[in-house]
Amino acid sequence: MSGHHSSSEIAVRVRRLEERLIGAGLTSDDQLDTIIGRVSSGSPANGARAVARAWVDPAFRERLLADGNEALEELGFSMSRGPQPQRFTVVENTPSRHNVLVCTLCSCYPISLLGPSPSWYKSEAYRARVVREPRAVLAEFGLELPADSEIVVHDTSAESRHMVLPMRPEGTAGLGEAELAALVTREGLIGTAAV
Amino acid sequence: MSRVNDVGGQSGFGPVTVEDDEPPFHADWEARVYALNVAMLREGVYNLDQFRDAIERMPPGEYLAASYYERWLHAVETLTAGHE
Amino acid sequence: MSEPRFAVGDRVRTRTVDPPHHTRLPRYARGQVGEVVEVQGRWPLADDRAQGFPDARVEPVYTIRFSATDLWGPPGGHWVQVELWESYLEVVP
Numbered sequence: 001m002s003g004h005h006s007s008s009e010i011a012v013r014v015r016r017l018e019e020r021l022i023g024a025g026l027t028s029d030d031q032l033d034t035i036i037g038r039v040s041s042g043s044p045a046n047g048a049r050a051v052a053r054a055w056v057d058p059a060f061r062e063r064l065l066a067d068g069n070e071a072l073e074e075l076g077f078s079m080s081r082g083p084q085p086q087r088f089t090v091v092e093n094t095p096s097r098h099n100v101l102v103c104t105l106c107s108c109y110p111i112s113l114l115g116p117s118p119s120w121y122k123s124e125a126y127r128a129r130v131v132r133e134p135r136a137v138l139a140e141f142g143l144e145l146p147a148d149s150e151i152v153v154h155d156t157s158a159e160s161r162h163m164v165l166p167m168r169p170e171g172t173a174g175l176g177e178a179e180l181a182a183l184v185t186r187e188g189l190i191g192t193a194a195v
Numbered sequence: 196m197s198r199v200n201d202v203g204g205q206s207g208f209g210p211v212t213v214e215d216d217e218p219p220f221h222a223d224w225e226a227r228v229y230a231l232n233v234a235m236l237r238e239g240v241y242n243l244d245q246f247r248d249a250i251e252r253m254p255p256g257e258y259l260a261a262s263y264y265e266r267w268l269h270a271v272e273t274l275t276a277g278h279e
Numbered sequence: 280m281s282e283p284r285f286a287v288g289d290r291v292r293t294r295t296v297d298p299p300h301h302t303r304l305p306r307y308a309r310g311q312v313g314e315v316v317e318v319q320g321r322w323p324l325a326d327d328r329a330q331g332f333p334d335a336r337v338e339p340v341y342t343i344r345f346s347a348t349d350l351w352g353p354p355g356g357h358w359v360q361v362e363l364w365e366s367y368l369e370v371v372p
Contacts, residue, residue: 014224024278027234035230104203116219125208151357158362204307244329248301
């Protein structure tokens with residue numbers, strides 16, 4: 001987790017930084033607490049809801065793929081609460097194409113919708129390897145794709161934030177939207193799992 | 196100059212390690228650093244691109260040894276150094 | 280404001296640059312030829328914003344698709360899409 005420093009040393013350093021910035025009038029304990037509370041409201045469940053809606057409603061799916069920001073507003077979500085405006089782009093998996101997401105330069109991720117990203121997504125190992133050997137990386141996640149399936153790796157290098165629309169699993173025709181949403185994992189939304 | 200964070204395509208990083216059921220923050224201080232950065236961005240003390248730039252300017256050895264939120268801490272400290 | 284220089288379907292080459300400042304053109308995609316798959320709209324240039332320039336250039340951003348074989352040689356077999364500001368791109372003669 002930490003490099004050369006113990007967690008308690010860092011905690012002290014953070015507290016000193018906090019005190020200095022609060023003392024400078026740049027923030028407050030209340031504001032910081034509110035921000036922490038809000039980031040916890042982001043969750044893969046939000047993305048799962050959009051996926052489930054797209055699976056049951058073909059017109060919504062079209063709208064989600066055409067303009068992710070507008071489609072999210074229909075569900076009561078927004079990508080506009082962050083520090084800079086972001087364009088939300090949904091990419092669809094099909095039997096012949098599989099999408100997987102990365103930010104090789106840092107770790108850009110749709111945090112305001114999905115919550116904080118997993119550590120593996122931010123790791124050098126993932127960021128370095130998935131653009132170059134996606135099949136091998138996906139296999140490490142337990143995802144084996146057909147040999148004739150095209151893989152597209154999306155490197156989030158600008159102001160778009162992406163989410164994968166996974167394929168609806170077989171045998172789910174009888175399930176309602178909430179049950180479908182419960183099938184969708186964070187890995188499915190990033191592209192390192194089928195769903 | 197090519198920077199240490201620009202790792203796309205580089206070799207030698209080994210398998211991707213996955214932690215199951217990972218919490219968003221592994222320690223309280225990580226959440227505080229996250230919140231401090233958001234607050235400073237909102238206050239306009241610096242912008243997101245300056246924040247990324249500050250992380251990228253870490254000496255490569257420090258960058259690679261640092262955890263994710265340690266890098267954030269470095270950036271926030273550096274970019275707010277003049278503020279008391 | 281000028282029109283986007285490139286359109287969907289255009290082949291473009293990324294600049295071969297190694298700037299001293301923050302940029303969002305990954306090293307693996309420098310000096311490479313790809314295809315425009317999407318024209319995204321205009322955004323302030325990250326390079327300018329990172330240097331604190333008060334009037335960051337606002338430019339179109341494009342989704343460019345590269346073949347992995349072009350980027351790193353065989354076996355490749357997949358595509359890499361990167362989102363790049365207009366000033367990172369050149370016409371392919």
